[in-house]
Amino acid sequence: MTRYAALLRGVNVGPGNRIGMADLRRIVTALGHDDVRTYLQSGNVVFGAADGADPERLGGDVRAAIADELGLDVPVLVRSGAELTALAGANPYAKAQPDEVKLLVAFLAELPDPDRAAELTVPGTDTAEFTFAGTGRDIYLHYPDGYGRTKFSNAYLEKRLAVASTTRNWRTVQALADLTSEH
Template identity: 75%
Template sequence: MTQYVALLRGINVSSGNRISMAELRRIVTDLGHQDVRTYLQSGNVVFGAEPGAGKGRGSGPDRLGGAIRKAIADELGLDVPVLVRSDAELAALAADNPYLKSEQDETKLLVAFLAETPESGRAAELTVPGTDTAEFTLAGREIYLHYPDGFGRTKFSNAYLEKQLGTASTTRNWKTVRALAELAAD
């Protein structure tokens, strides 16, 4: 059995797209997954799945994300992008942050998870807008983000990344990324 992490985009951040973590655990469990756990209230689910689990096209993680997304839509009437990464993918991500050595304040480090690897032309054109001090490193379906002046007022946001790269994205802070990697490794 492989451990996976499902990252839901845009839930519980305003009055819309409200999903309780108990409901989310039940939905993922009802899909046949094991040892289902949530982390925080922002749509992070760790679960075990057998190889080849999930219905639909694409790789295992894509199929799993599609099945969770469909179940949420069917049961709760919400269309929520769900990005899934394996325990191995998260472990590698947590080990390779290029900004860890230069930034002592980990609250200034985040990771944007992308639904798909961006088209090479769009990736090459990605730049930080205006005088924003953000730095980024694109690594396949993830973007390591460093915000020396903090994340609160940046224009280099999740919405900006989605628009520029043409793919769904969800962002997690570094503490959450490390915690999810540890939970998936258990």
């Protein structure tokens, strides 16, 4: 049994795409997954699935079940516990930035086109910094001036990379790594 985290994009952040965490747990459990737990109200669900399960398929199954049961089309990105542990242990900004609120990770639905990734830059005078993680499907983000007013947002990343993404703060990334650890 392998632990996974499914990250739903854009739920419970405004009046649309409202999903109760009890409904999310029920949906993921009905798909046959074990030890299903949600974290916060922002669409994070951890679960156990068969070893060797395809994370992309797992995300597609959760997305389809949400659409069938709740009538919402929500992108679902899945990472294994091993991937989250590796991410949590390798943030290049964590030691230099004691304020965890200024650290985030953007999870990409797929590898971006290499040319688009190479051309990604922070707009204008924005002070944000970014580093692609080892797999290339995740991006470490550092916002020295905070995330609230940046133009280097999730929407900006999606537009520039032409890939769906969802962003989580550093505390959430660490919590999900802990919740999906195999011990």
